[in-house]
Amino acid sequence: MEAQKKKLFVDEDPRSFLKNQHRKVYSICRLFTNHYKEHQSLVANILAVACRCIGPGKTAAERKSLYIKACINMAVLHALSEGLKKDRAVTDKEIQFKSPDYQKSMLGFRTAARGISDLEKILLFLHFEKVAPEDIPGLTGLAPSLVRPQQPRQAVGQRFIPYLKEKIIWS
Amino acid sequence: MELKRLEEHWNQFPEMSMEERPVLSTDLEKMALHNPFAPDFYLKTKLLARTYAGALLWLGALYQIKAARSTEGSDLVQPILGLMLLTYFLYFHIRLLFYADYRSLGSQPLIPFLEKIETIFDRYMHSYRIISPLAGLYLPVMYNLIAGLFRHEPHPLVAGGGFYRWLVIVFLSVSCYILFLHTRIGKYKKLYATVRSYRQNLILTNPQKAV
Numbered sequence: 001m002e003a004q005k006k007k008l009f010v011d012e013d014p015r016s017f018l019k020n021q022h023r024k025v026y027s028i029c030r031l032f033t034n035h036y037k038e039h040q041s042l043v044a045n046i047l048a049v050a051c052r053c054i055g056p057g058k059t060a061a062e063r064k065s066l067y068i069k070a071c072i073n074m075a076v077l078h079a080l081s082e083g084l085k086k087d088r089a090v091t092d093k094e095i096q097f098k099s100p101d102y103q104k105s106m107l108g109f110r111t112a113a114r115g116i117s118d119l120e121k122i123l124l125f126l127h128f129e130k131v132a133p134e135d136i137p138g139l140t141g142l143a144p145s146l147v148r149p150q151q152p153r154q155a156v157g158q159r160f161i162p163y164l165k166e167k168i169i170w171s
Numbered sequence: 172m173e174l175k176r177l178e179e180h181w182n183q184f185p186e187m188s189m190e191e192r193p194v195l196s197t198d199l200e201k202m203a204l205h206n207p208f209a210p211d212f213y214l215k216t217k218l219l220a221r222t223y224a225g226a227l228l229w230l231g232a233l234y235q236i237k238a239a240r241s242t243e244g245s246d247l248v249q250p251i252l253g254l255m256l257l258t259y260f261l262y263f264h265i266r267l268l269f270y271a272d273y274r275s276l277g278s279q280p281l282i283p284f285l286e287k288i289e290t291i292f293d294r295y296m297h298s299y300r301i302i303s304p305l306a307g308l309y310l311p312v313m314y315n316l317i318a319g320l321f322r323h324e325p326h327p328l329v330a331g332g333g334f335y336r337w338l339v340i341v342f343l344s345v346s347c348y349i350l351f352l353h354t355r356i357g358k359y360k361k362l363y364a365t366v367r368s369y370r371q372n373l374i375l376t377n378p379q380k381a382v
Contacts, residue, residue: 019194026191030184039190047199048207049277066278073277073284074207080369081209084362102188109180118369119376122281127174128181141282142374 014054014063018047021067025050027128030109031121032075035096038082046074068131068139072122079118208273211362212288214295215273221298222264228309229257235312249340253308260301267294285370292363299351307344311336 025046033039049070054063095110097103116124119142126136137143184191206213232254239247271291279287315325 015196015199018199019196022194023191029190030181036190044202044205045207047194047202048205051199051203052207052274053278069280069284070277072281073279076281076285076369077209077212080365081211083369084211084365097188097190099185099188099190101185102190105180105184108183109177112176112180117372117376119373124177128178139280141280141284 014051014056017054017060017063017067018050021064022047024067024071024129028071028075028125030106031113031125032079032118034094036098038078039097042074042078045078046071049074065135065139068126068129072125072140075122075125076118207277211358213273214291215268215271218264218268218271218295222261222268225257225261225264228305229254229261232257249308249336253305256301256305256308260298260305263294263298263301267291267298270294282370282373285366285373289363289366289370292359292366296356296359296363299348299356303348303351304340304344306347307340307342310343310347311339 025043028046029039029042033042050067053066053070058066095103095106097106113121113124122140123136126139131139232250236247236250236254239250271287276284276287318325
């Protein structure tokens with residue numbers, strides 16, 4: 001039964017997979033695009049890369065991972081090419097989408113997320129897509145220490161006694 | 172707190188909108204065929220064109236050597252040098268094409284993906300260092316051919332052998348490299364620097380501020 005289920009996942013049609021996962025593409029577009037044309041172009045680019053990566057014979061987990069990688073890579077490439085076109089911050093006037101509800105939500109979200117870096121956008125996307133923190137280094141290639149929330153640094157005086165205790169008493 | 176506020180805004184997005192409508196099969200088929208990379212970041216066409224041109228020149232150089240061998244007393248150094256440079260040129264471009272592998276480029280993790288793009292730009296800029304001596308070697312040959320077509324006498328410096336011919340070749344090579352440096356390489360240098368600084372910023376940014 002389990003083997004049959006696994007085989008079904010392996011042989012799932014890539015087209016159905018892409019259609020079922022389209023929300024992920026839209027999620028990253030919310031973070032990286034500012035108007036309708038840009039949005040449509042990024043969607044097309046991500047799906048084109050995903051079509052090339054997700055071939056037959058791949059498991060559902062592999063496809064999911066490749067799909068997320070395609071989303072992140074193409075969004076970053078998009079950010080880079082937009083950055084080359086203009087070296088300035090995006091204002092609210094530049095956020096222009098066709099449907100009024102989407103435009104309103106986008107303005108609200110962008111106001112809340114104002115000033116965040118591209119890495120933070122990527123981490124936010126992975127958070128909203130419920131990607132496990134231990135999977136993030138595999139998807140981004142960033143060192144785990146950069147991805148995990150860092151422990152607040154303690155003052156030297158506060159660290160010294162536990163350090164001595166560990167070194168002298170317990171070893 | 173900040174993340175909670177962002178999540179609230181995130182959940183306020185409409186379920187369905189013109190921007191976020193389901194993807195149709197017909198749209199998917201169109202998208203699968205289109206090139207996802209921005210023209211600045213896509214060098215496959217240029218690399219292929221150079222490979223084809225290099226292959227044609229390589230065949231031409233072989234023919235030139237064969238013709239020179241049949242003529243008594245002709246200098247074989249220049250055609251052999253040209254053939255060797257062209258062989259390296261072809262090897263370099265084919266290797267770069269295989270390395271770039273644009274089909275699977277987007278499926279890599281972000282940092283290796285950016286590193287690969289950087290390397291492609293770096294190698295592409297380096298390729299001008301091979302093109303320049305090739306231009307130095309083949310521009311006099313082209314000049315001679317054109318002069319022959321118009322029934323003009325080839326210039327003695329270009330047609331003759333010896334020290335001055337090599338001086339012309341070196342001068343042309345250096346001039347071509349300077350020309351490329353000011354026309355073609357600058358654009359790729361800028362792209363390379365942008366990708367590099369972006370990658371370094373990603374590595375150096377502290378995500379603690381974000382979420």
